[in-house]
Every structure is written in structure tokens, then in C-alpha cells.
Amino acid sequence: MHNCDKRRHPKHFPQDSPMAPRSASKSAVPSDKVGVICRALRRAIIEQALEPGAKLPEDSLGERFGVSRTIARHALGQLAAEGLVELRRNRIAVVATPSWQEARDAFDIRIELERLVVRQLAGKLTKSQVAELNAHVDAEDHARDGSDAVSIRLATEFHILLANMTNSPILVRYVSEVAYRCCLTLSLYSRPHSSECAINEHRAIIAALVKGDEAKVMSLMHSHLDSVASRALVAPAPRRGRDLLDILAPYAEESEGGRVVKMPKVVRAR
Amino acid sequence: MHNCDKRRHPKHFPQDSPMAPRSASKSAVPSDKVGVICRALRRAIIEQALEPGAKLPEDSLGERFGVSRTIARHALGQLAAEGLVELRRNRIAVVATPSWQEARDAFDIRIELERLVVRQLAGKLTKSQVAELNAHVDAEDHARDGSDAVSIRLATEFHILLANMTNSPILVRYVSEVAYRCCLTLSLYSRPHSSECAINEHRAIIAALVKGDEAKVMSLMHSHLDSVASRALVAPAPRRGRDLLDILAPYAEESEGGRVVKMPKVVRAR
DNA sequence: AGCGCCTCAATTGCATGCAGTTTGACGGGC
DNA sequence: GCCCGTCAAACTGCATGCAATTGAGGCGCT
Numbered sequence: 213m214h215n216c217d218k219r220r221h222p223k224h225f226p227q228d229s230p231m232a233p234r235s236a237s238k239s240a241v242p243s244d245k246v247g248v249i250c251r252a253l254r255r256a257i258i259e260q261a262l263e264p265g266a267k268l269p270e271d272s273l274g275e276r277f278g279v280s281r282t283i284a285r286h287a288l289g290q291l292a293a294e295g296l297v298e299l300r301r302n303r304i305a306v307v308a309t310p311s312w313q314e315a316r317d318a319f320d321i322r323i324e325l326e327r328l329v330v331r332q333l334a335g336k337l338t339k340s341q342v343a344e345l346n347a348h349v350d351a352e353d354h355a356r357d358g359s360d361a362v363s364i365r366l367a368t369e370f371h372i373l374l375a376n377m378t379n380s381p382i383l384v385r386y387v388s389e390v391a392y393r394c395c396l397t398l399s400l401y402s403r404p405h406s407s408e409c410a411i412n413e414h415r416a417i418i419a420a421l422v423k424g425d426e427a428k429v430m431s432l433m434h435s436h437l438d439s440v441a442s443r444a445l446v447a448p449a450p451r452r453g454r455d456l457l458d459i460l461a462p463y464a465e466e467s468e469g470g471r472v473v474k475m476p477k478v479v480r481a482r
Numbered sequence: 483m484h485n486c487d488k489r490r491h492p493k494h495f496p497q498d499s500p501m502a503p504r505s506a507s508k509s510a511v512p513s514d515k516v517g518v519i520c521r522a523l524r525r526a527i528i529e530q531a532l533e534p535g536a537k538l539p540e541d542s543l544g545e546r547f548g549v550s551r552t553i554a555r556h557a558l559g560q561l562a563a564e565g566l567v568e569l570r571r572n573r574i575a576v577v578a579t580p581s582w583q584e585a586r587d588a589f590d591i592r593i594e595l596e597r598l599v600v601r602q603l604a605g606k607l608t609k610s611q612v613a614e615l616n617a618h619v620d621a622e623d624h625a626r627d628g629s630d631a632v633s634i635r636l637a638t639e640f641h642i643l644l645a646n647m648t649n650s651p652i653l654v655r656y657v658s659e660v661a662y663r664c665c666l667t668l669s670l671y672s673r674p675h676s677s678e679c680a681i682n683e684h685r686a687i688i689a690a691l692v693k694g695d696e697a698k699v700m701s702l703m704h705s706h707l708d709s710v711a712s713r714a715l716v717a718p719a720p721r722r723g724r725d726l727l728d729i730l731a732p733y734a735e736e737s738e739g740g741r742v743v744k745m746p747k748v749v750r751a752r
Numbered sequence: 753a754g755c756g757c758c759t760c761a762a763t764t765g766c767a768t769g770c771a772g773t774t775t776g777a778c779g780g781g782c
Numbered sequence: 783g784c785c786c787g788t789c790a791a792a793c794t795g796c797a798t799g800c801a802a803t804t805g806a807g808g809c810g811c812t
Contacts, residue, residue, distance in 0.1 A: 244571075245795090245796085246559075269762085269763065269764090270763075270764070271762090271763075271764095274797095279796080279797085280796060280798070281763095281764085281797085281798090282552065282795090282796060282797065282798090283795090283796070283797090285556075285764085286555075286556060286559055289516075289556055289559055289560060290559060290560075290563055293560055293563040293564070294563070295652065295655070301514075301764085301765085301803090302764055302765075302802085302803050302804060303763085303764080303803095303804075303805095304763070304764080304804095305764095313650075314650075314651065314652060317648075317650040317651075317652050317653055318652055320598065320650075320653075321595070321598065321652060321653060321656065324594045324595065324597070324598050325591070325594065325595075327594070328590065328591065328594050380583075380587040380590075381584065381587075382565065382584060382587050382588055382591060382660070382663070383587055383590075383591060385565075386591065386656060390652070393652070515766085539792085539793065539794090540793075540794070541792085541793075541794095544767095549766080549767090550766060550767045550768070551767085551768090551793095551794085552765090552766060552767065552768090553765090553766070553767090555794085555795090571773090571794085571795085572772085572773050572774060572793080572794055572795075573773095573774070573775095573793085573794080574774095574792095574793070574794080575794095753812105754811105754812085755810105755811085755812080756809105756810095756812100757808100757809085757810085757811095758807105758808085758809080758810100759806100759807090759808080759809095760806090760807090760808100761804105761805095761806090761807100762805090763802105763803085763804075763805100764801105764802085764803075764804085765801085765803090766799105766800090766801085766802100767798105767799090767800090767801105768797105768798085768799085768800100769796100769797090769798085770795105770796090770797090770798105771794105771795085771796085771797105772793105772794085772795075772796100773792105773794075773795090774791105774792085774793075774794085775790100775791085775792075775793085776789105776791085776792095777789085777790090777791100778788085778789085778790100779786105779787090779788085779789100780785105780786090780787085780788095781784105781785085781786085781787095782783100782784085782785080782786095
């Protein structure tokens with residue numbers, strides 16, 4: 213097995229998320245064993261403990277979480293439905309590796325959805341909600357020294373927190389999903405810098421929400437996400453040195469003849 | 483058992499969908515047995531063969547489709563992730579019964595998403611795509627005499643067809659999901675009339691798309707969906723005589739003291 | 753040495769079985 | 783007659799077992 217073992221046991225998965233105890237999977241999950249696994253994997257993915265392309269064998273998952281393959285499998289199904297993992301018949305599930313175009317699409321959708329969020333929220337936040345938002349941004353600020361992973365997670369959770377305040381489960385679900393996808397993208401195409409300036413933009417959004425200026429806050433959110441996207445999607449080519457083969461795979465058919473890798477028998481089946 | 487058996491075997495499920503052989507579940511499904519069940523149930527739901535609240539026991543599903551409960555269960559999980567069915571621990575899965583507010587939210591999201599669709603599509607359609615759209619609307623027209631179920635399905639599929647043309651799998655998925663949800667809503671809150679006028683609106687949208695007028699087509703789509711929504715969501719109270727108890731359940735706490743039903747022991751637990 | 757075939761461990765696909773929970777009904781008490 | 787407690791059937795939650803597929807390394811051939 214080539215590089216699988218390195219990442220098979222990423223750390224020990226954080227078994228419970230501090231925030232988002234409900235979020236997307238509220239109604240989707242039969243029991244909660246599945247829910248626990250989903251949340252853990254989601255978090256591991258957005259913190260980049262699991263990089264795109266990482267393998268997720270049902271056995272290992274089941275063993276790690278103390279459940280049978282059946283449950284692990286079900287969890288993988290849910291995550292696949294969210295677009296976070298890819299399931300191919302008779303093959304090991306892997307963390308999704310969105311193409312550059314898919315990433316771009318995800319951001320486009322995210323912009324529209326989050327504009328909707330702030331439109332619904334403008335001028336309607338309670339004092340305690342504002343306090344909660346400010347506290348969260350403070351936490352983001354505080355985490356600037358820490359790992360990038362935490363910063364990215366917190367930044368994402370800010371947006372989900374906003375969505376939560378709309379009290380629209382559907383909207384929460386979609387915003388969460390698409391935000392997670394965008395996180396995936398970040399770990400694929402972006403450099404480890406990102407978040408810094410985003411914090412101020414978050415503060416500006418809160419201010420505009422409180423002021424109640426719909427148009428203003430929508431445009432703020434738009435440009436905020438636009439800049440996140442453009443910081444992330446600088447070039448349509450993957451930058452960081454990863455699995456090489458795995459990352460190159462999606463480009464197999466549209467290789468424009470640059471430096472060509474040997475690719476022994478990938479050509480055969482694909 | 484109250485009214486369960488009547489709908490336990492709705493007809494025989496249409497095993498394959500004429501259109502949408504891929505749609506939302508393309509990447510979500512491990513094998514295709516699950517996919518087949520999902521598609522069949524989705525279709526049965528949007529054609530209102532399965533009404534909101536209808537029970538979906540794993541055994542019956544498995545038996546009907548010739549698979550084990552494991553697979554049926556997995557399929558239900560997927561549909562739950564899409565919001566089409568509700569899964570409660572240790573309880574029989576049921577077709578989702580969105581509240582009026584959820585329905586409103588779904589339409590709001592749908593409007594934004596579909597505006598995005600037509601924005602991306604304006605002026606970019608190929609001849610054959612236009613032909614396909616026209617053919618579809620012709621089919622809608624032709625189906626006006628037929629059952630409401632088919633009309634509703636075709637109207638919904640028109641929107642999904644549009645989304646497909648963006649070549650953005652994510653967008654397709656979200657539009658499909660939310661459109662299906664809106665169908666659910668229609669079968670809950672709307673009267674059997676709807677589609678008639680929608681056909682002309684569809685034609686107008688195609689025309690504007692061809693003309694390439696972004697602003698125009700976005701506003702057309704907006705008002706089209708708005709009018710569908712307002713035709714559907716006339717009153718926040720359910721109209722058609724359905725399960726009574728099931729439908730009234732969500733209103734248990736906000737009963738404004740109109741004619742009260744007896745409700746023998748629903749009060750106890752709920 | 754290089755190339756292809758073949759075999760085997762690893763892994764998924766799926767059904768079945770058992771245990772626990774809910775449902776709905778029957779029967780006794782008020 | 784009505785209400786409540788008890789019970790059996792129905793259903794879900796989950797693990798396990800077996801068959802089928804994959805892909806990776808080894809072997810022989812050129």
C-alpha cells in the first residue's frame with residue numbers, strides 16, 4: 213500500500229464539536245453514532261487533518277469509532293451526499309478532491325446563499341446574537357497565533373453561525389455544506405495565509421448587520437467571499453506538493469502537453 | 483393502524499426515470515441499487531404517489547425493490563440528507579412534511595439559486611440546448627390534459643434541465659434538491675391547478691435566455707418562482723383534507739382556538 | 753531488464769440475525 | 783362507558799458473515 217498508512221489514523225478524531233452540535237445533519241441521521249462519525253470527519257476535513265484524496269476505508273473508520281462497518285459506511289454515504297467524500301463502486305472512499313471549476317462554482321453558490329443570509333438578518337439581530345458574533349470574531353482574533361487549521365475552522369464557523377441565526381434549517385444546511393466544500397478547496401489550492409484580513413471583514417459585516425443596512429451588508433458579504441475566493445483560487449493549477457498522482461488524475465484527459473509524468477497503467481483503464 | 487396500509491404499496495414504483503438518470507445522486511451513491519431506490523422514491527414523491535407523511539418502512543421498501551433492509555435503509559438515509567424524508571430514531575421513516583415556514587424558506591433559496599442558473603446561462607445556450615428546452619416545454623404543454631402529477635413533475639424537471647446546462651454539478655444538486663422540496667410543498671399546501679400559466683413563463687424564460695439579456699431573464703425567473711410560490715403558499719394553513727392528525731400536529735402549540743378536534747392522546751406525548 | 757499475466761490479500765457489496773424500542777390492541781378496573 | 787396498564791407484533795439499530803471485486807506484488811516469458 214503506497215501512502216495510505218500515514219494518514220489512516222490522522223490523530224484521534226475530535227469526538228465532539230464545540231459548536232455546531234446540530235447544524236446540517238440534524239434530520240439526516242438515524243441514530244447518532246452515524247452523526248458522531250459525520251461530525252468528526254467533517255471537522256477533521258475542514259481542519260485539514262484529512263487532506264483531499266485521503267483514503268477512508270470502512271474498516272478503519274469503524275474500528276476507530278468503535279462501530280461496525282455498516283455504520284461507518286452509512287456515515288460515508290451521508291458525507292458523500294454532502295460532497296465531502298467521494299464514493300466509487302468497490303473502491304475505498306476518499307476525501308473529495310474538487311476540481312478548480314467545481315471550487316469556483318461552490319464559491320459562486322456560496323456568495324448567493326450568504327447574501328440571502330445577511331439580507332434576512334440585517335437589522336434583525338438581538339443583542340445576545342450580536343454578542344455571540346462578536347465573541348466568535350474575538351476567538352478568531354485570538355486564534356491568529358495558533359495553527360492555520362483552527363483559524364480556517366473558526367472563519368468557516370463564523371459563516372455557519374450567521375446562517376444559524378436565520379432559523380432556516382434548509383439555509384443552514386446549504387450554507388454549511390457549501391462552506392465545508394470551500395474549506396476543502398482552500399486546503400487544495402490555497403496557501404497557508406488566508407484568514408488574517410478576513411477577521412476585519414467579519415467585524416465590518418457584523419457592524420453593517422447591526423446598522424440594518426441590507427444593501428450594504430449584502431455587498432460586504434459579497435466582496436468578502438469574493439476576496440476569500442480569489443485569495444484561494446489564485447491559479448487554476450494545484451500548488452502545494454501533494455500526492456501528485458492523485459492530484460494529477462483529474463487532469464489526465466486535458467493534459468496540455470506540458471511536463472508529462474510516466475503514469476504506468478493509469479492510461480489503461482482511464 | 484390508522485391509514486398506513488392504504489399507502490404502503492403506492493403502486494409499483496417506476497423503476498427508472500426517463501429523464502434525470504444522473505441528477506443529484508450521481509456521486510452520492512455507492513452502488514446503484516441504492517440509487518435506483520432513491521430515484522424511484524424521489525419520483526414517487528414528486529408525483530405525489532407518496533404524500534407527505536406517508537410511511538416508508540425499511541422492510542416493505544426492501545421487499546418491493548428486491549433488496550435487503552440494509553440497502554433500503556441506506557437509501558432512506560440519502561433521501562433524508564436531501565430533506566425528502568424524515569428519519570426519527572426507532573421510528574418508521576416518513577415522507578417529509580415541511581412546515582409552511584420551511585416551504586417559504588425553500589422557495590427563497592430556490593429563487594436565488596435559479597437566478598444564478600439563468601445568469602450563467604444567458605446568451606450561452608447552444609442551438610441544441612435551446613431545442614431541448616423547447617421540446618421539454620412542448621411536452622409540458624402536451625401533458626396539460628394528463629394528470630396533475632405529470633404536469634408538476636415536468637414543470638420541476640424543466641428547472642432541473644436548466645440547471646443541468648450550467649455544467650455545475652454542485653448547482654445541479656442544490657437546484658434539484660430544493661426543487662424537489664418545493665414539489666413536496668406543493669402537494670401539501672397547494673390546490674390542483676398550478677402549472678397552467680407556468681408554461682408560458684417557461685417559454686418567456688427560454689426566449690430571454692436566447693436573447694442573452696441577463697437582467698431580464700433573472701427578473702423573469704424571479705417573478706416566475708415568486709408566482710409559483712404564492713400560488714402554492716396562499717395560506718399558512720393546510721387546505722386539502724389529509725391525515726388531519728399528522729397535518730395538525732405541527733400546529734399543536736399554536737392552535738388559535740378555532741374548531742378543535744378531539745385529539746385523544748396526541749396531547750400526552752406531544 | 754522489461755513487460756504482461758496471475759494469484760492473493762485487502763476491501764467493498766450485501767443479506768441475515770439478534771437485541772432493543774415503539775406501536776397498537778386487548779383486557780381489567782373505575 | 784372510559785381510562786389505564788400490560789403484552790405481543792412490528793419495526794428499527796447494529797454487528798457479523800459471506801460472496802464479489804479490486805489492485806498489487808510476484809512470477810515467468812521475451
